[in-house]
């Protein structure tokens with residue numbers, strides 16, 4: 001990361017609060033994950049982690065395909081130069097209009113979660129006089145261990161239960177306008193360490209083999225998901241995965257003789273590992289006071305800029321690390337309450353943080369929030385300005401933008 005205090009001290013310094021995305025770090029994360037996967041593996045960037053146009057463009061330019069799940073993500077991915085034929089459109093419920101937009105854009109591959117989903121995709125493709133390919137998403141029998149957030153092996157909107165697919169394979173077969181290209185598995189997010197990753201991939205490969213054996217056809221593509229963990233709102237480095245590529249190659253070669261020359265193509269998805277460490281939220285202290293014996297620090301940023309979804313169990317509850325950006329900050333003060341400016345007591349990041357002594361006007365920063373930061377927060381609540389988003393390479397500012405949320409477009413009115 002470029003020197004933050006220098007970045008915020010120069011004449012063209014970004015306003016605060018600001019999300020700073022370090023594009024060099026983004027490149028390094030891509031290189032690290034690529035090196036952790038078998039050479040022939042395909043890699044999707046999951047835009048849900050951070051759809052900022054330059055983050056997406058950086059990862060597409062590096063070699064990622066786009067995993068998208070909404071019209072907004074589709075448009076960002078197209079504008080970033082992603083090849084629609086290489087995109088994967090996912091999500092457990094899709095509106096006809098959204099599928100139609102994707103089909104018109106020539107998106108090549110859809111993850112489908114049910115027989116109805118296959119019928120719906122077939123209907124939309126037929127209306128457009130075209131054919132598409134689908135991966136059937138699998139809800140595996142048991143959750144894999146070591147997950148930050150379980151998304152399989154439980155009653156779920158994601159995927160079709162293995163038992164259902166084994167009992168009624170005809171429901172999951174091709175449709176006139178939909179070719180079944182293979183399977184999609186995504187066991188959970190923020191999986192901690194190589195052993196846990198290998199355990200879930202082993203389970204997924206075994207499930208694919210069971211399904212393929214039962215149906216008598218081998219898939220052409222298996223998307224094994226990912227869940228590659230990374231620090232979130234805490235100081236620390238992205239984990240090294242030094243043996244993962246070799247262990248995956250062995251696993252896949254054992255499961256599919258002749259792999260990778262023969263057998264299915266294999267894909268992985270990542271949002272957090274690719275984008276997490278490139279982002280830092282820089283925000284200013286608005287007030288410092290004593291309340292009932294504790295120090296309370298009120299910041300420009302709160303749950304509208306970081307962490308709103310943690311309350312919904314989308315992410316583990318966060319207690320963000322705050323590091324000072326200004327040299328002026330004093331010695332650490334334990335037991336500090338850290339809040340945002342919103343008119344709700346829920347807007348509290350920490351009740352007993354150890355924070356350097358700060359004063360109004362000081363700058364503080366939360367590291368490792370390039371994924372599920374701004375775009376997973378309650379941004380519209382109370383209509384505060386959105387943070388500036390700054391992309392940097394070294395000490396060069398590449399671009400500064402701000403999303404505008406408070407403009408209402410009239411789409412209907414009876415006012416005459």
Ligand SMILES: Cc1ncc(COP(=O)(O)O)c(C=O)c1O
Pocket residue numbers: 046048049067090151186188189190225226227228269270271272273371
């Ligand atoms: C289907 C699917 N793919 C990819 C991801 C991205 O996960 P991560 O950002 O942890 O890599 C998610 C996250 O929930 C997901 O549901």
